[in-house]
Amino acid sequence: MKISSKIYTTLIFVFLFAPIVVLLVFSFNEAKSLSVFSTFSFKWYEELFNDRNTLESVKNTLILATVATVISTVMGTAAAVGIHRIRRHWYRTLINTVTNIPMINPDIITGISMMLVFVFVGRLWGASNSLNFWTMLIAHVTFCLPYVIFQVLPKLQQMERDMVEAAMDLGCTPFRAFFKVTMPEILPGVITGAIMAFTLSLDDFVISYFTTGNDFQTLPIRIYGMTKKTVTPKMYALATIIFFVTMALLLLSNFVDNEDNRRLRDKRKQLKKKK
């Protein structure tokens, strides 16, 4: 039994990681082929860093992801606080459902509907280009928002309401109470939400594809454009780098979560002792 379960786990890991390992190995291949590994070299990494267009699209992707993350985190946190304060149960459920729509909706539908809205508004204004960086940003903020809200809301529910009220009793303005008391409590949720928003925005192809303009091409769209001819090995190099960056972000987010859980446990213990 034990052996079979070990084999099972190994197999799962092989299927999960074999493609990534292949990619990683062949990014160090001197030759262009995927079938023969000639010699180890950093050639494709060098090529990658000399490829102006690809670097430009990497830069675009990062700018977009960063701005979208900042905006959706601020808006998402504010929204979560607002939703948390709603007293009427049915109303809260309603708002929750509505904010979750971009998360459940298939990307392709979100993408097309956003494009239609932008084109419609652009036509009304008489603009020749309805799609640009800003439309992409709006689209990315839209699909990142529910994930932030989703992360922050449970943190607010875990928090004890009395603390904020106590702070205000002692003379804090609601504004100050939020930053002094609520914020430190929900911060782990906010950070996890921000990291999720960042990775989602970094990854997104479908929605970006429909909302991209003529002057701002992100990396996934650029790679897709290459598929008519062949995807060059420098993309393997790039994918390897991205994999490690995403991995680091994931580890960071897990670390934040763990820290938070430990803190919560310690707190509960302390409370118990006092009682």
Add this chain to the structure above:
Amino acid sequence: MRKKLLTLSLVFGLLVCCLCFAGCAGGDTLTLNVYNWGEYISDGSEGTFDTVKEFEKWYEETYNQKVKVNYTTFASNEDMYSKLSSGAVSYDVVIPSDYMIARMSAENMLQPLNFDNIPNYEHIYEEFKGLYYDPENLYTVPYAYGIIGVIYNANVVDAEDAGNWDLLWNEKYAEKILQFNNSRDAFGMAMYKKGLDVNTADQSVWDAAYEELITQRPLVYSYVMDEIYNMMESGEASVGAYYAGDYFTMKNAQAEDVDLQFYYPDNTNYYIDAMCIPTCCQNKELAERFINFMLSEEAAIANAEYTYYASPNQLVYTNEGYIENMGEDAMEILYRNADGFREAYNKNAYRNLPAETLSYINTLWETVKIN
């Protein structure tokens, strides 16, 4: 009060950002939006000529005016068409294929070019002018052309079996044959094999081609597009049809025990990609100057060497350095009957089909794939 202040400042910040962005984009720098196939221009990688950057430099030196080229890419004619026809974005130069150009000009999506701004047009061979998609030479400047041929692994396939389309239907190589994974090309191969007209609206002709594809079905290893590169290079598959230029890309990357060879069957597909200016163009003169630059000797040669596709430009075809770099064999294959191009092209190139026929083919194609 505080809340209001916060909201106000947020709105203000956003507005400032917008204005700044609009301001930066305006200024005294012209912008040119180019929309091309992916990997279809010499981009400076591996020490090659960086076409876009060189154009910006050349333009500033010649006209004392800064230009920013926004160069974006598409993966298929249909992708390009849907983006352009949505009216969401404007492009100044696009490089679609022949049948798509015919469709776009029929739908009034293209502008006539002012050839006074494109003096290099004289270097284009007469054979490539006045073709069906632009009979009066109003809208297009050809960029590159290609011919489909059969690629095979000579270590697996006997030389006497090669030479015509039958190789893709040869039972000896069952499970080693690759076929196109798009309806037009797959049907095209079957129709060229049987000597049928690939542009017919007659459904019974398409039915005959369908029968061929059904016969071929059990022999096919996989229906592929760009996956063909790795499958042929590694020897995983041994027979497949693809563009001549791409054969050389595969040949350069083939595994040690693979020996890729190439031939043209009697009837086969010819295509041309051409530069044109859509009606949404914002700066036509600049776009025409860009097209002219693409035809200049240095840029045209760099692009032909980078893409491995044949160039209709005589500055390329007759350039000794280019011929030497490509090699005799490659020149012979890439520029097969460059003199009789018009005739072969008119006979075999895909035309835009009526919507009815297209949907009929797609229904047949679905059944081929499902069976």
